Amino acid sequence: MKTFCKTGLLALCLSASAWAGTVQVTVLARDGQPLTDAVVRVEPTGHTPVAPAPVQVQVRQEGLAFVPALTVVPAGSTVEFVNLDRFEHHVRGTMGQALQTASSTGGFELRLGGRVEGRPAPAAKELLAQAGPIQLGCHLHGSMRGAIYVTDSAWVARTDAQxxxxxxxxxxxxxxxxVWHPDQLLDAPPRSVTVTPVTALQLDTPIQPRRRR
Structure with missing residues (x-):
């Protein structure tokens, strides 16, 4: 069928040629339960992703934990780390899956003193320009784990409690x-789909999240 665009209908024809749909994904862990805090990325074939605008967010160190445990931000964003505990903390940010030495992976290291009553909580900012996952740890408290996923695409989201x-x-x-998750041992295999006006799918993964302390 031919489409004819007259002057007054040009905008309508242009918008009709760029069809877009809604993608709904449910991610399950190895035990069949909903996998929370997984990052889902949809990569349409032949389309270059548009990076969202950078933002400023905060990651707290509170109760010997990174809060939130996973943060998703656009590339170029600034993350402020704030220590709300009364004792000193370290922040180690490692690019990639494994917690390695930050200096060998282009990551970062910060040290934050303990919070003192009546004074602002110790804080430090880090600019995250490179897309990809960052594992967070603390040299002083080995049980502390967190993650930041830096994205260069708007077609990325974090799974909720369901x-x-x-x-x-x-x-x-x-x-x-x-799908990417901070506790995965290997990269999960990608899933090929066809995006329609409304696309719903379920992804079963071999990922079993560890219990947060």
Whole structure:
């Protein structure tokens, strides 16, 4: 069927040529339970992702934990680390899956003194320019674990308590869906899908999250 665009209908024809759909994904852990705090990325074939605008967010060290445990931010964002505990903490940010020496992976290291009553909580900021996962740890308290996922695409989201995400305005057609989780041992295999006006799928993974202390 041919489409004819007259002057007054040009905008309508242009918008109709760029079809976009909604993608809903439910991610399950190895035991069949919803996988919370997993990062889902949809990669439409033939479409270059547009990076969201950078933001400023805060990650707290509180009760011997990173709060939130997982943060998703656009590339170029600034993360402020704040120590709300009364004792000293260290922040080690390592690019990639394993917790290694930050200096060998292009990561970062910070040291924050303990909070003193009546004074502002110790804080430090870090600019995150490179896309990819960052594992967070503390040299002083080995049980402390957290993660930041830096994205260069708007088609990325973190699963909620039901293991679900919803992405809007995803170009229709063939695409690949990838899942990343801070506790995964290996990269989960990608899933090929066809994006339609409303696409719903369930992803079973071999990932079993560790209990947070």
């Amino acid at each position: 293991g679900r995400i919803t992405l809007e305005n995803v170009p229709e057609g063939p695409a690949v869906v990838r």
